[in-house]
Amino acid sequence: MNRPIRTLSIGCLILFVALMLNITYVQFVKADSYDDHAGNRRVTEESFSRQRGAILAGKQAIAKSVKSKDQYEWQRTYPKPFEYAPITGFLSFQYGQTGIERSQNDILSGDDDRLFTNRLIDLVTNSDPKGGNVELTINPKVQDAAYNGLTALGSDVQGAAVAIEPSTGRILAMASTPSYDVNNLASHDIGETEKTWKRLNADDNQPMSNRATQTTLPPGSTFKLVTAAAALENLKMTPDSLVNGTNALDVPQTDKDMHNEGGESCGNLGQAKVSFTTALDWSCNVAFGDVALKLSDKELREQAEKFGFGQHYLDDISPQARSSFPQGTLGPAYRVLSAIGQYDVAATPLQMAMVSAGIANGGTVMKPYLVDRVTSASLDVIDQGHPEPLDDGQPAISSSTADQLTTMMESVVDHGTGTAAQIPGITVAGKTGTAQSDPDRPPYAWFTAFAPAENPKIAVAVMVQKSGTPRNDIAGGALCAPIARAMIQAAVGQ
């Protein structure tokens, strides 16, 4: 019977080796990813008993740890909780972390390998380990303008505003309303945070969702920038090309006509043909529908994707919703609707800001980022955010197309639908949008712009999903353009 026993011993050996390999996998290979899990209370608790680094916007700390009187030594506080909630996120005892608190957790808590020497020094000198700091690309003045502009529309306004620096992709502002008090979730009073958490989750206005990056909605007429870009690139059109200026477009394969907003002819000029610039000035659906009929589904979709539709580009806070252009064969009826930002086209405010920023940057879209620098507790710079073009530097449009679009967008603000964004002494280029999503729901108002047009410093997108404004008064130009104007003024300094 010894031969089977020997075979058996090999079998037992295999069992034990399997156990050893597996435990090594758990305790060594996977250890870091388990430590990073949001529900890992051991790590959360330790981070509560350690001085966590600060998150800074400009020179001001928007998240910092202060001495606490209870058992956990340190309390995380957010001096401007509502304004910066979508960016900082929160550090909660029960609910883990979100936003920058989550993505930069290793730095803030001091666990990052790049802080190893600092940890070693702390160990030797027997001082408490301190986390590193995270400096954001946010410009506090622009952020103030964005947040104050949105909240001025009403207390339960659902909207978002984003600003990016076109040449680098640095995010200068990101506000979303209604917002929430992150301090309530960072509290050590577990009963209190649980109540807040339940209330926020039950709220129909979804205050915890970052509308700037997580909400995709039909971008309406702001998408005409993408359609115009595709037309200039593929159809050899110029801003002066003549397009359909009438009040109705017969859409092939359907028995319905397409009309302009309000039902009149383009710009109410009563002309059969108007220039492409005029069509954009007055945001004429008939004209853009007609142009879309000359474009293919593929040309339109590829143009949208070059601007970032369907892509994941924001690593610094998650999740980032992907903007989408409908897949498959659209046919003329759906193509004309898609070309004016309706049907299944959906974009985040960040995406629309990137469209403007791409045009402003001579056609190259830069990857948006939020983290400017990370430093150790003693302020040595550990890492720095680098501007990076989207799609490996493949421009979304040629620089001549970008110039032509810039001229057209300047005209929109100069005497078209975007006059509310005019700033004396600064040339603003912009585009309005009003998306009719559903007859029962109020339309979404959009505005995207960049300035100064000759040397762009800032590109913005403002979106209002729901406000107290009467239905007929809702238009991107009236609702959103003033906010964009305030943000541009804050950035350019006038």
Added chain:
Amino acid sequence: MSTLNGLSGFVHRQRRGAELVLMILALAVGIGGYAAVGLGVKEEVPPDIFGYGTWLVALLIGAHIAVRFLAPYADPVLLPLVAMLNGLGLAEIHRLDLAAGLTDAGGAFARQQLIWMTIGVGLFVGTLFLVRDHRMLQRFTYTCGLAAVVMLILPMLPVIGSSKNGAQIWIQLGGMSFQPGEVAKVLLVVCFAGYLVLHRDALALAGRRILFIDLPRGRDLGPILAMWLVSLAILVRQHDLGSSLLFFGIFVVMLYVATERRGWIIVGGGLFLVGAVLAGTFISHVHSRVEIWLHPFDYYQAQSGPASDQLVNGLFGLAWGGLLGRGFGEGEPWRIPYANSDFIVPAIGEELGLTAVFAILLCYGLIVERGLRTAVISRDDFGKLIAVGLATSFAIQVFVVIGGVTNLIPVTGLTTPFLSYGGSSLVANWVIVALLLRISDQARRPLPSLPSDDEVASDATQVVKL
């Protein structure tokens, strides 16, 4: 037996001195661990360290002395190994007691476990004393079988039977709860061994070939199969997944060793796979275990339905411990529900690290190796089969429970031998070690010095000089 010829020239040494040295090392781990827990958690050496240490020393050195007298040729490594594991387990249970705020006066598990250990060592010595030759157990083949079935039925009886966490495997007697399944394990191994020794030739040779497998005759296989099915049915009814797996494994392995036919492993493996798939598909609590195994984080802090909090907190603890562990008192093993029983390995892994888990696995591996070695050198088939059965039961149990808590396989309820809190398991395992030592004592003992054939022959041709 071929082994007898091969080993006839070799005489094993007793090596009791080596056992003593190893035992002192094991005591150092046990008592040192207890002191380290006190230092780590309360920043002081526990005030009762002297009493505790004396007690451990008395018990384990007592066990060693008993072996010196009762089984002088027994394997010298086994006893120190289990002493080390038992001592480490006690220290960790004490650590969890401290975290839960339990004192010796107020239901501390470590105190209970020490009492159980005392009973276990008592039974260990008693077994060595009563069972002077393991072959006498062969007389009780059917008695053991019957006793095992009775043991397994006990928890289902009214009044004394009791159910915890969905498994009805405990009996309550005078405030003490006991898990008879652990004892049934030993009894079943003895019963299988006794039966297989008698019927191995019939099982291996008589029978007919169906497809590629030689199936034995019904009358040879019938009784053992019936007994196995009865125990399995009881286990399934009691929702004790781990034990079902263990018993099935022992049965297949012993059948394979007795008949020397590889087919049994294939048939057993096939049956296991079919059973596992059926159970995973149709038995809801098995199904949820499998789901948790595949997607542990999806069920973490689940508001309703099955939750994986125990497993995931164990994994978090292991990750938190890393290579060297947090140190006693620095980790948070109390986050794992029932850390002192099934999940004691993650608790140890968190505070003592991957290093300690490897050391524990090596100890278990050595116990299995020593058991199988005993089986190889044993001079009789009955002893071989018992040793194989007991050693494999160890290997399977360790694999099932540690594999479960580290998410290598789905979690099934089994105790970690010698480490986990649990009286029945501890007592039964001490008896298992006594049996293994008894068999190895018989196997390593020098052969009685009878005059050999050569001497007799040379006597016949002796020339008598006058």
